[in-house]
Amino acid sequence: MNQIETETSLQDEAARAGWLYYVGGMTQDQIAAELGISRQRAQRLVSRAMAEGLIHVRLDHKIGACLRLERELTRRFGLGHCRVAPSLGVGADPSRAIAAPAAALLETFLARAEPMIVALGTGRALRAMVEELTSQDCARHKVVSLIGNIAPDGSASFFDVIMRIADKLSAPHYPMPVPVISETAEERALFHALRPVKEVVRLAQTADVSFVGVGHMGNDAPLVKDGFVTTVQMSELQGRGAIGEVVGGVFDVQGHYIDNEITARMGGIRIKADRDAPVIGVAAGASKVAAIRAALSGRLINGLITDEATASLILA
Numbered sequence: 001m002n003q004i005e006t007e008t009s010l011q012d013e014a015a016r017a018g019w020l021y022y023v024g025g026m027t028q029d030q031i032a033a034e035l036g037i038s039r040q041r042a043q044r045l046v047s048r049a050m051a052e053g054l055i056h057v058r059l060d061h062k063i064g065a066c067l068r069l070e071r072e073l074t075r076r077f078g079l080g081h082c083r084v085a086p087s088l089g090v091g092a093d094p095s096r097a098i099a100a101p102a103a104a105l106l107e108t109f110l111a112r113a114e115p116m117i118v119a120l121g122t123g124r125a126l127r128a129m130v131e132e133l134t135s136q137d138c139a140r141h142k143v144v145s146l147i148g149n150i151a152p153d154g155s156a157s158f159f160d161v162i163m164r165i166a167d168k169l170s171a172p173h174y175p176m177p178v179p180v181i182s183e184t185a186e187e188r189a190l191f192h193a194l195r196p197v198k199e200v201v202r203l204a205q206t207a208d209v210s211f212v213g214v215g216h217m218g219n220d221a222p223l224v225k226d227g228f229v230t231t232v233q234m235s236e237l238q239g240r241g242a243i244g245e246v247v248g249g250v251f252d253v254q255g256h257y258i259d260n261e262i263t264a265r266m267g268g269i270r271i272k273a274d275r276d277a278p279v280i281g282v283a284a285g286a287s288k289v290a291a292i293r294a295a296l297s298g299r300l301i302n303g304l305i306t307d308e309a310t311a312s313l314i315l316a
Contacts, residue, residue, distance in 0.1 A: 010048070011052070011054065013035070013045050014045045014046075014048040014049040014052065014054055015049055015054045015055070016035065016045075017031050017035065017042055017045035017046050017049060018045070018046055018048075018049025018050065018054055018055035019049075019055065020034060020035075021046045021049075022049075022055050028042045028043050028046065029042075031045075031046070053131055056100065056132055056134075063086055065308060066084040066085065066086060066308055066311075067084075069084040069308060069311040069312065069315070070082045070083065070084045070311075072315055073296075073304060073311060073314065073315065076315065077296040077297070077304075078302070079296075079302060079303055079304060080278055080302050080303050081105060081278055081280055081302075081303035081304075081305075082303065082304050082305075083098075083101040083102070083104075083105060083304075083305045083306075084306060084307065084308055084311045085097045085098050085100070085101050085284075085305070085306070085307045085308065086307070086308055087307045087308040087309040087310075088307070093124075094284035094285045094307050094309075094310065095124045095125045095127075095128040095284065096128060097284060097307040098125060098128075098129075098282060098283075098284050098305050098306060098307055099125070099128035099129050099131065099132045100132050101305055102125070102126075102128075102129035102132070102211070102280075102282045102305045103129050103130070103132035103133045103134075105280065105305065106118070106129065106133065106211060107133065107134065109208075109209050109278075110136065110138050110141060110169065113140075114140075115140045115141055115142070116140075116141045116142075116208040116209065117141070117142045117143075117144060117203055117206060117207045117208050118141060118142070118143045118144070118207065118208065118209055118210075118211070119143075119144050119145070119146050119203075119204050119207035119209070119210040119211070120143060120144070120145055120146060120161055120162060120165065120210070120211050120212075121145075121146050121147055121210075121211065121212035121213050121246065121247045121268075122145075122147055122149070122159045122160050122161060122213065122247075123159050123213030123215065123222070124159055124213070125213050125282045125283055125284070126159070126161045126211060126212075126213050126282055127159050127161050127164065129161075129211070129282055130161045130164045130165045130168065131164075133165065133168045133169070134168075135168050135169075136168070136169060136170075137169075137170050138169040138170060138171040139170055139171060139172070141169070141171050141172075142171065142172045142173070142174065142203060143162060143165055143166060143169065143171050143172070143173045143174070144162075144173070144174040144176075144200060144203040144204050144207065145160070145162045145174065145175050145176040145200070145204070146176070146204050146210065146212065146247040146268055146269045146271075147176055147180065147247040147248050147267065147268035147269070148176050148177075148178040148179050148180045148181075148248075148267030148268060149162070149175050149176055149177070149178075149180070150177070150178065150179040150180065150267075151179075151180065151226065151227070151228075152179070152180075152181075152227050152228065153227075159222075160175070162174070162175045162176075163175070174199070174200045174203055175200070176197070176200050176204075176267065176268075176269075177196065177197060177200075178191040178192065178197060178267040179191070179267050180228050180248065180266070180267055180268075181228045181229065181248070181262075181265050181266055181267060182265045182267060183265070184265065185261070185264040185265055187265075188264070188265050188266075188267060191267065192267075201269055204269045205269060207277060208277055208278075209277060209278045209279075209280070210271065210275075210277070210278070210279045210280065211280045211282055212246050212247055212271065212279065212280070212281055212282070212301065213246070213247075213281070213282060213283055214244055214245075214246055214281045214282075214283035214288055214291050214292050214295050214301070215244060215245045215246070215288070215291065216243070216244055216287045216288045216290070216291045217234065217237060217238060217242040217243055217244055217245060217250065217291065218287060219231060219234060220287075221234065221245075223245065229262060233262050236260070236262065237250055237258065237260070237262060237263075240252070240258050240260060241253065241258065242258055243290050243291055243294050244288075244290065244291025244292070244294050244295055245291070246271055246281070246295055246300055246301070247268035247269060247270070247271060248263075248266035248267060248268030248270075249263070249266065249268060249270040249271060249300075250262075250263050250266075251294060251295065251298060251300065252294065253290070253294050253297075254294065254297060254298055255273065255294045255295055255296070255297045255298010255299065255300050256298060257270060271300050271301070273298055273299045273300055274299045274302075275299075275302065278302060278303050279300070279301045279302050279303060280301065280303035280304070280305060281295055281296075281301035281303065281304045281305070281306075282305045283304075283305075283306060283310075284306045284307040284309075284310040285310060286309070286310070286313060288310070289310060289313040289314055292304070292306065292310070292314055293314050296314070
């Protein structure tokens with residue numbers, strides 16, 4: 001048996017074990033007996049099924065504490081959509097907690113019969129959301145990117161989600177073929193003057209619903225870690241009061257955009273405050289609390305999907 005066949009066989013086993021555990025309700029001892037393997041192997045297979053995304057689990061029961069947080073966030077910030085997922089605990093990636101409820105909310109929009117334009121940002125949380133989506137035929141809808149997908153070295157941005165979601169939905173898709181940040185404001189203007197880019201921008205600005213990540217502006221922010229801005233430039237933005245960013249639009253604690261030489265080079269489409277159409281922020285984690293609160297206060301987002309711990313801190 002070659003390596004590919006071995007890997008496929010392992011995935012088949014893991015998927016079967018995960019199915020028996022999460023859907024069949026079997027214990028690991030029962031799975032071991034059913035598959036004729038040891039309990040330890042059954043445990044490893046179930047863990048592999050979850051780690052590789054072979055089994056998707058969605059929580060259908062609303063936990064009381066999460067419901068209360070949803071109501072309070074909705075009341076305080078006037079939200080149209082709000083989902084609070086149970087936290088996964090210290091050290092866990094909060095993107096995993098919010099991926100399924102984010103995917104479920106997106107699917108409610110995709111289920112609509114009328115054609116829709118769905119706009120998307122980028123980032124770890126949105127990528128996790130897309131991985132949780134159920135594959136379906138959505139040829140009547142269009143999906144469009146709100147931010148450039150070209151990194152400084154010319155490669156595609158790792159957390160760009162437009163191609164991944166297009167595969168899941170079989171939908172017409174419109175990536176933003178510009179750098180995340182251009183060398184100069186003039187270069188950005190040249191990119192945005194191109195006819196294909198103008199069409200993508202038009203679609204993005206008229207989107208029926210947008211799902212965006214919310215980034216923080218600390219020294220370990222993705223903009224720095226991924227090489228889009230230097231630590232010196234980040235310090236300059238922080239000096240101007242920068243606390244968060246949505247699709248490349250950098251804002252302060254009031255949720256007001258900051259305009260300077262750096263932000264003038266960002267290739268994304270700024271989300272206008274107080275949009276009538278839903279703009280759903282998908283974000284969680286202690287480092288993002290101040291940025292999320294500012295985006296909510298400035299009405300850059302009018303919906304939120306987060307986890308229990310983050311929601312509590314936002315409201316504190």
